Amino acid sequence: MARKHPTPEKVAVVAFDRISSFHLAVPCIVFGEAFPGLPRFDFSVCAWERGPLSTTGGFDIRLHHGLEAVADADIVIVPSWRNADEAVSPVLCAALRAAHRRGAQVVGLCLGAYALAEASLLDGRRATTHWAFATHFARRYPKVHMEAEMLYVDDGRLLTSAGTAAGLDCCLHLVRQRHGAEAANALARLLVTPPHRQGGQAQYIDHPLAKTPRDSRLAGLLDWVREHLAEPHSLDSLAERALMSRRSFTRHFRLLTGTTFGQWLLAERLALTQRLLETTDHTVGRIAELTGMGSPESLRHHFRQAVGVSPSAWRRTFRGG
Numbered sequence: 001m002a003r004k005h006p007t008p009e010k011v012a013v014v015a016f017d018r019i020s021s022f023h024l025a026v027p028c029i030v031f032g033e034a035f036p037g038l039p040r041f042d043f044s045v046c047a048w049e050r051g052p053l054s055t056t057g058g059f060d061i062r063l064h065h066g067l068e069a070v071a072d073a074d075i076v077i078v079p080s081w082r083n084a085d086e087a088v089s090p091v092l093c094a095a096l097r098a099a100h101r102r103g104a105q106v107v108g109l110c111l112g113a114y115a116l117a118e119a120s121l122l123d124g125r126r127a128t129t130h131w132a133f134a135t136h137f138a139r140r141y142p143k144v145h146m147e148a149e150m151l152y153v154d155d156g157r158l159l160t161s162a163g164t165a166a167g168l169d170c171c172l173h174l175v176r177q178r179h180g181a182e183a184a185n186a187l188a189r190l191l192v193t194p195p196h197r198q199g200g201q202a203q204y205i206d207h208p209l210a211k212t213p214r215d216s217r218l219a220g221l222l223d224w225v226r227e228h229l230a231e232p233h234s235l236d237s238l239a240e241r242a243l244m245s246r247r248s249f250t251r252h253f254r255l256l257t258g259t260t261f262g263q264w265l266l267a268e269r270l271a272l273t274q275r276l277l278e279t280t281d282h283t284v285g286r287i288a289e290l291t292g293m294g295s296p297e298s299l300r301h302h303f304r305q306a307v308g309v310s311p312s313a314w315r316r317t318f319r320g321g
Contacts, residue, residue, distance in 0.1 A: 012073035021057030023080035030171040078112035088118035109167035113160040117141040130163030181274035
C-alpha cells in the first residue's frame, strides 16, 4: 500500500564482483541521489564479498558496507546477477530471506530475480526477468509463475523486473507507491525517461519509436488522447482519426506501445487519477469525469484493482487526510 514516510526509508542495494555497472547505476540514481524537492532515502550499496569489486564497465568499486546494511533496510534491491547458470551465494540467500521475514520489500531487477528465486522467496509467486532468460528461469524454478512479457511484477513485498531500462520503470514504481505520482513523474522528468509505464506493458516491442510516417502519426495521436482523456475513445474512432482500418490500427498500436489500446488507455486514465487525487480537492465523481473513467463506481473498481487501495485511501496517504 502506498504511504508517506516521515523519516527516509533505508534502501540497501547488493553489489557483487563483476556486476553490470549499468544495472547498479539504476537504483543508485533513483534512490541514492539527493534531488532538490524530491523524496530522500537513506541509501547504501553493500556486498558479502570483500572488495574492491570489479564491474563489467572496466572499473572497480570500493564499498563501505557488508550485508549488515540489509539487516535493517526497508527496501533491499539485487540489481542483477552475474551469470544465470551460477549458483547464488547462500549468504546472500539467507540475508534476503531474513529481510523478507521481517517485512522488508525485496526487489530483483533483471537477473536479480534469480537471487530471489534461489532464496525460495518466489515459490508460488508471480515474477519476471529479462525476456532472453525467461525460459531458462522457468525451467530452473518451476514453482515460480513466470510472466515473461511483463516489464515488472509487483507481488506484494516482492518485486521483479525485466532487463535494463525496465529496472528503471520498477524503481520509479517504488517511488510512486511511497511518495505519489507527482514525485515519481518529477523524478522521471529529471532522468529524461517516460514517467509512467505499467508493469504489464510488454518487454519486447518491435518498434519502440516511430519508424514510419504512419507510426509517427499514431504517436502524435496518442499525445492527443492524453490531452483529451475526459472524452470517450474507442478503437474505431481512433482508427478513423488515424486514417487506418481497425485491423491496421490495432497492429500498429501494439508494435508502437507493446500493449493493447484498451490496456494503454486505462493505464493513462489511472495515472491521471493518481495525480488528481494527490494535487486537487476534486470529488471522486469529478475525477471520474475528468479522466474519462465514467462513473465513481467504475473509477473505484479499476483503481483498487490497479493499486490495491481505494481512491480515498490514496488521497489520505498523500495529502494527510
